[in-house]
Amino acid sequence: xxxxxxxxxxxxxxxxxxxxxxxxxxxxxxxxxxxxxxxxxxxxxxxxxxxxxxxxxxxxxxxxxxxxxxxxxxxxxxxxxxxxxxxxxxxxxxxxxxxxxxxxxxxxxxxxxxxxxxxxxxxxxxxxxxxxxxxxxxxxxxxxxxxxxxxxxxxxxxxxxxxxxxxxxxxxxxxxxxxxxxxxxxxxxxxxxxxxxxxxxxxxxxxxxxxxxxxxxxxxxxxxxxxxxxxxxxxxxxxxxxxxxxxxxxxxxxxxxxxxxxxxxxxxxxxxxxxxxxxxxxxxxxxxxx
Numbered sequence: 001x002x003x004x005x006x007x008x009x010x011x012x013x014x015x016x017x018x019x020x021x022x023x024x025x026x027x028x029x030x031x032x033x034x035x036x037x038x039x040x041x042x043x044x045x046x047x048x049x050x051x052x053x054x055x056x057x058x059x060x061x062x063x064x065x066x067x068x069x070x071x072x073x074x075x076x077x078x079x080x081x082x083x084x085x086x087x088x089x090x091x092x093x094x095x096x097x098x099x100x101x102x103x104x105x106x107x108x109x110x111x112x113x114x115x116x117x118x119x120x121x122x123x124x125x126x127x128x129x130x131x132x133x134x135x136x137x138x139x140x141x142x143x144x145x146x147x148x149x150x151x152x153x154x155x156x157x158x159x160x161x162x163x164x165x166x167x168x169x170x171x172x173x174x175x176x177x178x179x180x181x182x183x184x185x186x187x188x189x190x191x192x193x194x195x196x197x198x199x200x201x202x203x204x205x206x207x208x209x210x211x212x213x214x215x216x217x218x219x220x221x222x223x224x225x226x227x228x229x230x231x232x233x234x235x236x237x238x239x240x241x242x243x244x245x246x247x248x249x250x251x252x253x254x255x256x257x258x259x260x261x262x263x264x265x266x267x268x269x270x271x272x273x274x275x276x277x278x279x280x281x282x283x284x285x286x287x288x289x290x
Contacts, residue, residue, distance in 0.1 A: 055087060055090075
């Protein structure tokens with residue numbers, strides 16, 4: 001069976017638009033995709049909640065990072081969702097990394113770690129709450145993956161808003177996103193310059209977005225950010241030199257590749273600790289592909 005694709009960036013933006021133009025759901029599930037988009041969805045929900053009610057109380061829980069940690073209980077979350085604050089008439093409760101909270105791993109004996117055999121699971125309790133939520137309370141569950149096959153999980157989905165996040169994999173989609181993100185900041189960037197950012201940072205939206213923010217400040221009144229602008233902004237960084245080495249190898253320009261590789265090695269040997277064997281090894285392996 002083919003693996004299901006994550007949501008597209010267009011679908012993700014439509015989901016956030018629905019939140020901005022509509023009302024918050026009593027229960028919202030954010031899942032799949034990359035952390036950058038999880039954080040984007042979370043910040044959007046928080047912004048909308050606060051803009052509609054500046055006095056709303058925000059409570060954040062963190063699910064266990066491993067099966068060895070003490071497990072977060074649904075009762076603690078439901079208690080927060082059932083009581084109003086001293087001055088707040090509404091409450092936003094966020095559960096980050098809720099994967100093991102809702103779908104706990106099993107120990108060596110095959111028993112669930114956080115619930116006894118005779119008790120309801122966290123997932124069951126949250127699903128029951130979602131079917132009859134407290135007025136003015138908003139629960140957000142951030143999950144890496146959501147097991148939709150379980151009956152109780154399907155029941156939770158029926159009573160929840162679902163935000164599925166995208167995950168970048170290919171250069172084309174990253175380049176398109178870069179160009180659109182730069183345009184949203186009232187700038188333009190060439191396809192070559194956007195491809196350059198992809199080559200340097202890969203499909204990492206958080207790292208790329210950070211560079212976009214700085215580039216747009218650097219660009220000022222430049223009509224369109226090009227490769228030379230990116231080079232000027234990044235200066236003599238190892239990332240930029242690595243980009244040039246990759247281009248030289250792809251174009252089979254041996255002279256430029258050797259010169260650029262030498263620059264990278266010098267950058268590594270003059271690092272703060274006096275050497276960077278990992279960088280030098282990478283250059284050695286890369287040059288072997290010529």
